[in-house]
Amino acid sequence: MTLRYGLIGCGMMGQEHIRNIELLDDTQITVVFEPDAQMRAQAAKALPNATMVDSLDALLAFEALDCLVIVSPNHCHMAQLQQIAALRALPILCEKPLFTDPADLAQATAFAQSYPAPVWVAMEYRYMPPVAALIEQAEEVTGGIKMLTIREHRFPFLPKVGDWNRFNHNSGGTLVEKCCHFFDLMRLILKSDPIRVMASAGQEVNHLDEVYAGHRSDIWDCGYVIVDFASGARAMLELSMFAEGSEYQEEIHAVGPKGKIACNVPGPARFWPTHMPSPPVPHVVISPRSPMGPRRIDTPVPKALLAAGDHNGSTFYQHQKFQQVVLQGAAPEVSLTDGIWAVRMGQAAQVSALENRVVEL
Structure with a gap:
């Protein structure tokens, strides 16, 4: 089975996620949402077979999708998690931090208690x-x-x-x-x-x-x-x-x-x-x-893992384990x-x- 990813955000860290997902067996990034034109163009070049969409709603409506990776700016994470929960609950790997505003603690806690699919918080260190x-x-x-x-x-x-x-x-x-x-x-x-x-x-x-x-x-x-x-x-x-x-x-x-x-x-x-x-x-x-x-x-x-990112190979190892969560039903380690x-x-x-x-x- 090929695991089909939706990518939310393709800035510097998003590009690292792309390179590491591509090192895994049986994976494909099928759909990408990135509002910045320059980052979107870079992602399109790296992922010629992926569909570029102009909203999170459009990404979640994309049929060929098994899991999500959130790599948007920090302050976007909580709202995007809630939008996903409302529209299509899929397994998620969400970049840190989970939220930024102290006032969002209650929302983050409620999300953790109610979201029906696994969520892995990207603590790759x-x-x-x-x-x-x-x-x-x-x-x-x-x-x-x-x-x-x-x-x-x-x-x-x-x-x-x-x-x-x-x-x-x-x-x-x-x-x-x-x-x-x-x-x-x-x-x-x-x-x-x-x-x-x-x-x-x-x-x-x-x-x-x-x-x-x-x-x-x-x-x-x-x-x-x-x-x-x-x-x-x-x-x-x-x-x-x-x-x-x-x-x-x-x-x-x-x-x-x-x-x-x-x-x-x-x-x-x-x-x-x-x-x-x-x-x-x-x-x-x-x-x-x-x-x-x-x-x-x-x-x-x-060397291939060092070349794929700035985190001493950890992004790849993290994605290996997230892949097991999605395909085998394992609990997220983070x-x-x-x-x-x-x-x-x-x-x-x-x-x-x-x-x-x-x-x-």
């Missing part, structure tokens, strides 16, 4: 090979995680269609838009829910002089977030979006009474300096307390509940940083 290896081994290596640190030192926000990602009211704010991945990882790795959030963040280097249609960009480019969990574990996020010169983009450290496990993930291969050797290899480092002696395990990613929690944590961090206070969850 779970599926980066070194991160997946850390998740699998963390409990055994640490003896129970007490401290979890996630550091992302990366490039600035890239240009998006209509500059939507330069404004908090569209993106949800940096700690939602960019960091909900990491809050999702915290809950997953620690196997617990957060109870309080403390953050300090701001706009320090990037975007200071950016003005779009007469409005100054208010998106942040750095921050620290500390999260306490019900289990008693603590987690910290460190974000810098003016550190593209780093050897590794993501670094995760989990520590417990038995030892420590860490992973290092390089940034997109296309950004690696051409005058230098090949990008570093992603890997895991296991560091027991006794007997002492760190051990490195490389987790290389096939649920709507997971997506809601990740947004709530990001929104709490935004409030904490803005109001200089601890936010209880």
Whole structure:
């Protein structure tokens, strides 16, 4: 059986989804809705056999359709999910964040309780090979995680269609838009829910002089977030979006009474300096307390997957699993509940940083 996809949004991330879906067996993107003319033209070139439509209603009316992938700007997700629910409930892979406005929490919760088909929230960082290896081994290596640190030192926000990602009211704010991945990882790795959030963040280097249609960009480019969990574990996020010169983009450290496990993930291969050797290899480092002696395990990613996107192969692995959800009836590994929690944590961090206070969850 060929799995037939409808694609909602074909910007930069939408193009990555196209390339990764095409790497899967027995898949076809049959219909696409993208309102931006330039992005639509790129999608039509990449998908000569797909039908381009001018509305979500028209996409949902398309007969040859088995599942949906939502890759529209953040602030569109909730309304589009509700429109789909009203017209044709199909399996969905929805890009993060699930919603952006705190007022939409009730709607997101109601949608999660009532939507009859599976929905996978696209937290692809779970599926980066070194991160997946850390998740699998963390409990055994640490003896129970007490401290979890996630550091992302990366490039600035890239240009998006209509500059939507330069404004908090569209993106949800940096700690939602960019960091909900990491809050999702915290809950997953620690196997617990957060109870309080403390953050300090701001706009320090990037975007200071950016003005779009007469409005100054208010998106942040750095921050620290500390999260306490019900289990008693603590987690910290460190974000810098003016550190593209780093050897590794993501670094995760989990520590417990038995030892420590860490992973290092390089940034997109296309950004690696051409005058230098090949990008570093992603890997895991296991560091027991006794007997002492760190051990490195490389987790290389096939070149075809690196070429298909900017997320260390994880978009492909995510789509493999989503394909099983649709064809075999498996439950989504990243649920709507997971997506809601990740947004709530990001929104709490935004409030904490803005109001200089601890936010209880």
